[in-house]
Structure formats: structure tokens, C-alpha cells
Amino acid sequence: MQAALVLVSCFTDIETGPGAVVSTQPNGDRFKIEGRAIVPGVKTQDWVSTARVLVEGEEYVGFLRTDGSFAVNDIPSGSYVLEVVTPTYRFEPVRVDITSKGKMRARLVNYIKTSEVIRQPYPLQIRASGPHSYFMKRETWGWTDFLMNPMVMMMVLPLLIIVLLPKVVNTNDPEMRKAARLHLISLNPIPYQLCFH
Amino acid sequence: MNTAKQRQCFALLDLLVATLPFYETNRESDNFRLPPPVKQVKAAAMAKLILLLLKLCILFFVVHAVFEDQVGKFDWRQQYVGKVRFSHFDTQMQSSKKVLVATESNVFAALNTRTGELLWRHADKTGPEGNIDALLHHAQDAVLVVGNGRMLRSWDVNIGGMNWEILLDSGSFRSTCLVGQQGTVKHVAVLKKTVISVHYLSNGHQKWIENLPESEIVDYQTVYSGGNGQVFVLGIVPHSHITIVVYSMEDGEIIKQVSVEAPWLSNIPVSCVVVDQGMLICVDSTTMSINTLNLHQQLQMTQIPLQSLGLEVDPDFHPSLVSHQPNPAQKPLSEFFLQLGPERFLLLQLNNGQIVTLRDFKPALLASFATTGEKTVAAVMSPKNKTACSINLFSADTGRRLLDTTLIFTVDPNGGKPERLHVQAFLKKDDSVGYRVMVQTEDHAVTFIQQPGRVMWTREEALSDVVTMEMVDLPLTGTQAELEGEFGKKADGLMSMVLKRLSSQLIMLQAWIAHLWKLFYDARKPRNQVKNDISIENLSRDEFNLQKMMVMVTSSGKLFGIDSKTGGILWKRYLDNVPSNAAFKLMVQRTTAHFPHPPQCTLLIKDKDTGLATLHVFNPIFGRRSQVTPPALPQPILQSLMLPFMDQDYAKVLLLVDDQYKVSAFPSTKNVLQQLQETASSIFFFLVDSSQGRLSGYRLRTDLSTEQGRVMGDRSVLYK
Numbered sequence: 001m002q003a004a005l006v007l008v009s010c011f012t013d014i015e016t017g018p019g020a021v022v023s024t025q026p027n028g029d030r031f032k033i034e035g036r037a038i039v040p041g042v043k044t045q046d047w048v049s050t051a052r053v054l055v056e057g058e059e060y061v062g063f064l065r066t067d068g069s070f071a072v073n074d075i076p077s078g079s080y081v082l083e084v085v086t087p088t089y090r091f092e093p094v095r096v097d098i099t100s101k102g103k104m105r106a107r108l109v110n111y112i113k114t115s116e117v118i119r120q121p122y123p124l125q126i127r128a129s130g131p132h133s134y135f136m137k138r139e140t141w142g143w144t145d146f147l148m149n150p151m152v153m154m155m156v157l158p159l160l161i162i163v164l165l166p167k168v169v170n171t172n173d174p175e176m177r178k179a180a181r182l183h184l185i186s187l188n189p190i191p192y193q194l195c196f197h
Numbered sequence: 198m199n200t201a202k203q204r205q206c207f208a209l210l211d212l213l214v215a216t217l218p219f220y221e222t223n224r225e226s227d228n229f230r231l232p233p234p235v236k237q238v239k240a241a242a243m244a245k246l247i248l249l250l251l252k253l254c255i256l257f258f259v260v261h262a263v264f265e266d267q268v269g270k271f272d273w274r275q276q277y278v279g280k281v282r283f284s285h286f287d288t289q290m291q292s293s294k295k296v297l298v299a300t301e302s303n304v305f306a307a308l309n310t311r312t313g314e315l316l317w318r319h320a321d322k323t324g325p326e327g328n329i330d331a332l333l334h335h336a337q338d339a340v341l342v343v344g345n346g347r348m349l350r351s352w353d354v355n356i357g358g359m360n361w362e363i364l365l366d367s368g369s370f371r372s373t374c375l376v377g378q379q380g381t382v383k384h385v386a387v388l389k390k391t392v393i394s395v396h397y398l399s400n401g402h403q404k405w406i407e408n409l410p411e412s413e414i415v416d417y418q419t420v421y422s423g424g425n426g427q428v429f430v431l432g433i434v435p436h437s438h439i440t441i442v443v444y445s446m447e448d449g450e451i452i453k454q455v456s457v458e459a460p461w462l463s464n465i466p467v468s469c470v471v472v473d474q475g476m477l478i479c480v481d482s483t484t485m486s487i488n489t490l491n492l493h494q495q496l497q498m499t500q501i502p503l504q505s506l507g508l509e510v511d512p513d514f515h516p517s518l519v520s521h522q523p524n525p526a527q528k529p530l531s532e533f534f535l536q537l538g539p540e541r542f543l544l545l546q547l548n549n550g551q552i553v554t555l556r557d558f559k560p561a562l563l564a565s566f567a568t569t570g571e572k573t574v575a576a577v578m579s580p581k582n583k584t585a586c587s588i589n590l591f592s593a594d595t596g597r598r599l600l601d602t603t604l605i606f607t608v609d610p611n612g613g614k615p616e617r618l619h620v621q622a623f624l625k626k627d628d629s630v631g632y633r634v635m636v637q638t639e640d641h642a643v644t645f646i647q648q649p650g651r652v653m654w655t656r657e658e659a660l661s662d663v664v665t666m667e668m669v670d671l672p673l674t675g676t677q678a679e680l681e682g683e684f685g686k687k688a689d690g691l692m693s694m695v696l697k698r699l700s701s702q703l704i705m706l707q708a709w710i711a712h713l714w715k716l717f718y719d720a721r722k723p724r725n726q727v728k729n730d731i732s733i734e735n736l737s738r739d740e741f742n743l744q745k746m747m748v749m750v751t752s753s754g755k756l757f758g759i760d761s762k763t764g765g766i767l768w769k770r771y772l773d774n775v776p777s778n779a780a781f782k783l784m785v786q787r788t789t790a791h792f793p794h795p796p797q798c799t800l801l802i803k804d805k806d807t808g809l810a811t812l813h814v815f816n817p818i819f820g821r822r823s824q825v826t827p828p829a830l831p832q833p834i835l836q837s838l839m840l841p842f843m844d845q846d847y848a849k850v851l852l853l854v855d856d857q858y859k860v861s862a863f864p865s866t867k868n869v870l871q872q873l874q875e876t877a878s879s880i881f882f883f884l885v886d887s888s889q890g891r892l893s894g895y896r897l898r899t900d901l902s903t904e905q906g907r908v909m910g911d912r913s914v915l916y917k
Contacts, residue, residue, distance in 0.1 A: 030364075032364070044358070045356040045357075045358065048356065048357065048358035049316075049317035049319075049356060049357025049358055050317065050357075052319070052320075058322055058323070059322075060322075061321055061322045061327065062362075063319055063350070063358075063359045063362070064358055064359065065358055065359045065360065065361070066353050066356050066358035066359070066360065071362065073348065073362065073363075073364045074347065074348070074364055134263075134265075135263055135264055135265040135268075136263065136264055137264075138264050138266075
């Protein structure tokens with residue numbers, strides 16, 4: 001996290017577009033993270049009453065407004081993982097870095113390479129990536145089950161080989177016959193005494 | 198669970214096994230002198246073992262699956278909100294059936310008044326930062342002050358989503374009120390220790406903010422608005438005077454600032470209310486008088502001794518006042534309640550500066566106002582007999598009892614006493630007032646009652662904070678007990694064992710035929726007469742001992758016995774005298790496997806501040822107190838330990854170490870003491886003092902005192 005902060009303060013090109021929102025709070029060092037959450041195809045008032053915004057676990061909690069937007073207040077500067085939590089829909093978490101001056105930067109969450117920056121728009125736009133899947137699907141019956149059975153494959157594939165291989169290889173050729181016989185002998189060696197020339 | 202994929206895996210493994218012997222013979226037949234067939238058999242056996250292990254592994258991982266159509270068949274879920282701190286009925290529409298509650302557990306929720314189910318709930322951070330300080334309700338909006346004045350939030354109660362949230366300036370929270378003007382409410386005023394701010398109700402933006410004058414000397418405590426465009430802030434210098442600052446709602450200008458002498462007053466919200474057109478009424482127990490002050494004129498406090506009204510305060514009781522302002526944009530009622538004793542309420546009216554007694558309620562436990570449309574009524578709960586209370590409605594402006602408004606509330610002997618009363622009043626078709634009442638009791642339970650006493654729903658909010666629980670097996674059925682009986686006794690001889698087996702089989706046959714007959718009989722009866730509900734009397738173990746009794750201990754001191762199959766509460770018991778900062782430990786001393794001895798659970802309740810503890814011994818299946826009396830514990834207890842030794846009646850022994858390092862045993866019969874003396878040298882206690890960072894070890898001596906071990910140089914511990 002310290003590396004992320006150092007990176008943030010070295011970040012020199014000025015983001016003065018509509019993305020960066022500098023909040024002027026009376027205390028001077030508390031900021032708010034704003035954004036909007038959307039579930040495509042579902043009216044906001046259906047799911048907003050079960051939703052919460054969690055910043056860094058339950059350290060800072062925010063709630064969603066009736067139009068799906070949210071603002072989590074009273075956050076000091078630092079790097080936080082923000083996620084919208086509902087029991088029905090799944091939202092991807094996003095990492096927000098706040099500098100001590102109040103500049104906000106949103107990027108994808110990567111716990112392994114914590115200083116990787118793939119920028120996300122700020123104010124945050126979070127789309128639901130579908131409903132939660134809590135259950136296993138019951139196995140259904142499909143026509144591929146017959147073919148994927150290894151016993152069937154063991155029968156069908158050798159059958160194809162036996163039928164098609166002689167057609168591909170010319171078995172009337174004496175050279176091929178001798179080569180085939182030698183190959184068979186090398187696979188299953190017979191002791192010298194029993195060998196009939 | 199044989200899925201298609203599993204079958205394929207097994208088939209592949211079978212293939213593997215089939216090819217394994219070939220590999221074995223090809224490689225090893227040249228090197229070893231053993232005949233190949235024996236080696237082949239050994240390898241095949243080894244392969245089969247490996248295959249079995251692999252099959253088991255596959256089965257193990259697949260068994261955890263849950264499918265969507267199994268939801269609700271073997272599981273249940275209950276949602277709670279916590280002890281109710283504020284509640285408001287949603288009276289937006291005549292047919293609305295919502296009640297908003299804000300709880301001590303930092304939860305703001307809406308409940309359905311018909312069924313008691315949760316419509317939605319929002320849980321804030323745990324701890325003082327998410328604490329709900331105040332709840333105001335107007336039309337579709339609910340305004341909350343959260344975190345000791347840290348934030349102001351407005352919720353849309355129909356959707357359950359937030360309208361706006363605004364961070365307030367620092368300063369600890371004092372009071373808040375809705376400010377109305379000319380019949381409409383559009384602003385909310387928040388009073389903090391040093392500032393007052395007024396916000397727009399529609400979007401939360403600040404209209405103005407003003408510093409309070411002399412806030413270091415004066416303790417500003419309440420804010421009031423009567424609907425005429427002025428905001429009154431009342432503060433006191435304790436035992437000296439009241440300061441009244443009047444702000445104009447438009448721009449926050451101070452219109453007037455006055456101090457009035459009041460040497461007897463120490464706390465405004467506790468002793469004073471505002472009634473009628475800005476009249477401040479305060480009750481003082483030291484001078485036994487009611488003092489009134491006109492906030493608009495602020496001349497001087499008029500003192501009206503209680504004796505002139507023929508009243509007197511109960512000694513050692515702090516009198517309090519209750520007033521009602523149905524519409525924040527209009528003045529409050531001129532009637533108010535005065536509580537003079539724990540069971541005495543008076544309905545008084547302020548009329549042209551004079552106080553008139555409308556009605557004297559004696560005995561009365563709780564009193565509350567309610568408004569519907571233009572009518573305001575007063576609801577008073579009075580005890581009827583030992584187990585029931587009756588609630589009646591009285592007209593607020595005359596004090597006359599309204600006919601046909603009696604509601605009987607049965608006080609549960611296993612629950613707490615009623616603590617608060619919330620009334621939802623509505624107008625019936627013939628223009629009379631009907632009502633439903635929500636009673637909150639000491640054990641955090643909320644009961645919603647309809648006339649004439651039918652309980653619509655009960656919410657056991659104590660279950661929102663479960664501290665510890667135990668799953669206790671249910672009692673054996675008769676046939677199971679018979680089977681168990683065979684294993685318990687010593688083998689008498691071949692003949693007696695055969696006879697015992699035959700007799701138990703006959704009893705089982707008898708029970709089975711009775712069961713079949715009952716099934717047949719039930720099938721013939723019409724369906725609605727067959728009772729299927731679980732009742733505590735016929736609880737017994739099912740075939741695999743899966744259904745158990747969940748004994749739950751909650752932090753409010755209420756015990757519950759919950760059926761694990763359906764989640765229904767089978768018994769409940771509210772323990773009195775549970776200290777507020779208590780630690781609980783629940784132990785099962787005797788299970789249900791030892792008929793005829795009843796099962797026994799022991800709950801150790803320890804006050805964390807003083808260290809004193811009490812034992813509560815009960816039967817976990819019925820929840821009743823056990824016949825066994827626990828020992829009295831006069832000394833603070835440091836540690837408890839349950840040993841696996843059993844008494845003669847199969848109760849495990851509980852040892853308690855007090856702060857003098859003396860050990861007491863429960864049960865302390867001769868048998869137990871003898872067993873302890875035999876095994877005392879192998880019982881050790883380890884006591885941790887986390888404040889000093891010390892860990893000390895003790896061994897039990899035969900006289901039930903403990904000796905401390907000493908750590909030697911080679912890191913071994915010596916007990917003398």
C-alpha cells in the first residue's frame with residue numbers, strides 16, 4: 001500500500017477532467033468516494049433496499065440512493081477496495097486511491113500485483129456482472145453423453161482405425177509387409193531357441 | 198450421487214486397472230524368479246486398493262452439492278434487527294402497513310405490520326460510529342442522525358433506498374427537530390454542542406449554520422419549532438438559569454436571546470416539554486412544583502405547586518412529562534402526561550396559563566399519545582391482574598374513556614415487563630378510533646396486538662445477539678430406550694439375554710403396530726383436523742438423531758429453545774437480575790441418554806465488572822428450572838472447568854475456582870468428592886491475567902484448594 005501511495009504522489013500528469021473530484025471538507029483530510037451502480041435490466045428500486053457499499057471491509061459503510069448512485073463519506077486518504085454488496089447481484093470490486101490532496105484514482109483490483117494500474121472511470125461506474133450463483137446446476141441429459149463415454153470412445157476410435165488404416169496404407173507392398181513383420185517381432189521378442197527362421 | 202461424469206471417471210479408472218497387470222508382467226517377468234501369475238495377483242490387489250481410495254475421494258468431494266430445488270426443504274432462516282430504540286408508524290396512507298424501527302444494533306428497518314416480517318433493513322457499521330441518535334419521520338422520508346452527529350441521512354421508506362446523506366460538522370449531537378412553516382415541513386434543524394444548522398429536507402443541503410452564543414458556559418440541550426418560522430434553542434447553565442435563543446428560519450439571524458432564572462433545573466430533555474403555543478413546562482421534584490414559561494414572551498417562570506392541584510410526587514421517584522406534536526408544522530397539543538410515580542400517570546391540560554387535571558390514572562404502567570386525522574387519543578396501559586394488562590383509549594382533550602377500546606395484553610411470565618408502548622391509531626368506518634398497539638418489553642421482544650387482544654405477531658429481538666448455544670439431543674423414544682437398555686446392563690447369562698431380546702422385540706412390534714394404526718386413523722380423518730404442529734410434549738429423537746434442540750443464550754439474559762428442523766421457538770425464559778455487562782458460559786451436564794434422570798444444562802453468568810457469578814440450572818428440553826439447587830457463589834469466580842467424571846446420576850462435575858484459589862464442585866455429593874480426591878493430582882488450572890501479562894498454573898489438592906506450580910531452571914514445573 002505504501003508503494004501504491006508513492007506511485008500516486010509521483011503521478012504527475014494532471015487529471016483535471018470531470019473524473020477527478022476534489023472534496024473540500026471542513027477537517028481538511030476526509031474525502032468522499034462517489035459512484036453509481038447499475039444492474040442492467042432491473043429497476044433500481046427493486047434491488048437498492050438490500051444493497052450496501054463497503055470500503056475496505058466494513059471499515060466505512062455507505063448506502064445506495066434510490067437512483068443507484070452512492071457516496072461514501074468521511075474517508076481519509078489512502079488506498080481502499082470498494083465493493084457494492086447485494087445478496088442477489090454480483091458486482092466487481094474496484095480499488096480507489098485518494099491522495100492527501102484529495103485526488104481520486106480508480107483502478108482494477110489486483111492483489112498480486114498491487115501497483116498495477118488499469119484505470120477505471122471516476123466517479124465510479126459499477127455494473128453488475130450477473131446474479132450470484134449459489135447453487136450447482138442439476139445434471140441434465142444430453143446427446144453428447146453417449147459419445148463422451150470412454151467405453152464408447154474405446155470402441156469407436158479403434159473401429160475407425162481398423163477400417164480406415166488399411167485403406168490409407170498399401171498392404172500389398174512386400175517392403176511394407178517386411179517392415180510390419182519386423183516391427184511385430186521387436187515388440188514381442190521370442191527367445192533364440194524358439195525362433196524358427 | 199452417481200452423476201454421468203462420475204460414471205465416466207469410474208470407467209476411466211476401470212480402464213487403468215485393466216491395463217495395469219500388463220505393465221507389471223512386461224517389466225518384471227524377466228527379472229524376478231517368482232512365477233508371473235502370483236505377481237500379477239499381488240499387483241492387481243494393490244491396484245484395486247488404490248482404485249477404491251480414488252473412488253472414495255471422488256465421492257467425498259461431490260457430496261457437498263446443493264441444488265436450487267432443495268432450498269427451503271432442510272433449512273430455515275430468521276432475520277432480526279435488535280432492541281428497538283425509536284419507532285414510527287407509517288401513516289402516509291390509510292392502508293399503509295409499515296412501521297419504521299431504529300435499533301440499538303445500528304440497524305434501520307421497516308417491518309410489515311400485518312405479519313411482522315422484515316421489508317428491508319440497513320445495518321450500519323457496528324460500534325459508536327454507526328449509532329443511531331435520532332429518527333424523524335415525515336411523509337415518505339425518514340431522517341436519521343448517525344454516529345453522535347457525524348452524519349445526517351434521509352431514507353425513502355417506500356423503496357428502502359437513501360435520498361441523501363450529508364456529513365455534518367464536528368461536535369457532539371444534542372437534539373434535532375423538523376422545522377415547519379405555514380403548514381408544510383421543508384427543513385430539519387440539528388443542534389450540536391456549539392452550532393446549530395438547518396438543512397433542506399429535499400436534498401440535505403445546508404440552509405444556514407450558526408455558532409451558538411456562549412457555548413462554553415451554556416449547555417444547549419433542545420431545539421424546538423412550533424411551525425411559525427422560528428427555531429427555539431434552549432440551553433441551561435446548571436442550577437443557574439435557562440438561556441433561550443430564537444433564530445429566524447429564513448437566514449439564521451438571532452431574533453432574541455434571553456436568560457431566565459431557574460436554579461432548580463439541571464437537565465431540560467429529562468424534566469421539560471413544550472406544549473401548546475410555545476409554553477415550556479418543567480416539573481421539579483425538589484420544590485414539588487410545575488414551572489411554566491412562555492417561550493414567546495420569556496418573562497419569568499411561573500411556579501404552580503403540585504399541592505394546589507391536589508397532587509404529590511412519590512418519594513424517590515423522578516417525575517417526567519410526555520407531550521405530543523402530531524404535525525411539526527403546527528403547535529403541539531395543550532394536553533400532556535405527568536408521571537408522578539412508577540404506576541401513576543396524570544393527564545393535564547394547560548389552559549390560559551392554568552393547569553387543569555383532566556384524568557388521574559392510577560394504577561398505570563405506560564401512557565402514550567396517538568393521532569389519526571384530526572383526532573388525538575391517549576392510550577394508557579394499566580395492570581389488570583398478575584398476568585395481564587389492559588390498554589384503554591381516552592380522548593386527549595377531555596380525558597373521557599372511549600367506549601369499546603379495551604385491549605387485553607397478556608404478560609408472558611417467561612418474558613420481561615412491558616417497557617414502551619407505541620400506538621397506531623386509525624379511523625374506522627363509523628368515524629370512531631380504532632387502534633393497534635406495539636408493546637416493547639424488557640427482554641427486547643416486540644409484540645403487535647390488535648383489538649381486543651389478539652396477538653398479530655411477536656418478534657424476539659433478543660435473538661439478534663446470541664452469545665452462546667448448545668445443540669442438545671432430544672429424548673429417546675420408548676423403543677430406542679429399550680434398545681439402549683440392552684447395552685447398558687452387565688451380561689447376566691445366556692437365557693436372560695435371550696429373554697431380554699425377545700421382550701424388547703415384542704415391545705417394538707407393539708409400538709410399530711400402534712404407529713401404523715395411528716397413521717391409518719389419521720388418514721381417515723379429514724385433513725384439517727389432523728394436527729401436525731410440533732409441540733414440546735411429544736418431542737423425541739428421530740431415526741438418525743438429526744433433529745436437536747438448540748439452546749441459545751442471548752446477551753439480554755433470555756434463553757431460547759429452538760427446534761433445529763423448523764426453527765420454531767419451543768420455549769423461552771427471561772432471567773432476571775442479569776447484569777448488563779455479563780459473560781455467559783453454557784455447559785451440558787447431563788444429556789438425554791440417561792433416563793430416568795432429566796437432562797441438565799448449567800449456565801454460568803458472570804458479571805465482568807465485579808467477577809461475581811450465578812449459576813442457573815435448567816432442563817434444556819422444557820426450559821424449566823431444575824430441581825437441583827446450585828451452590829451459592831459469594832466470591833468472584835476466576836475460572837470454571839467441566840470434568841468428564843460423572844456423578845452417580847450421570848451428571849458431569851463442574852469445578853469453579855474463586856479468587857481465593859479455592860475450588861468448589863457442583864454437584865458436590867460424596868461420590869464426586871471421593872472421585873476428585875482420587876484424581877486431584879492430575880487436574881490442573883491455568884489462569885491468565887491479561888492486564889498484567891501473567892500466566893500461572895495450579896494443581897488441585899485433595900482438600901479442594903489449589904497450589905501454584907513453580908517454574909524450575911530446566912523449564913519444568915514443580916508442584917509440591
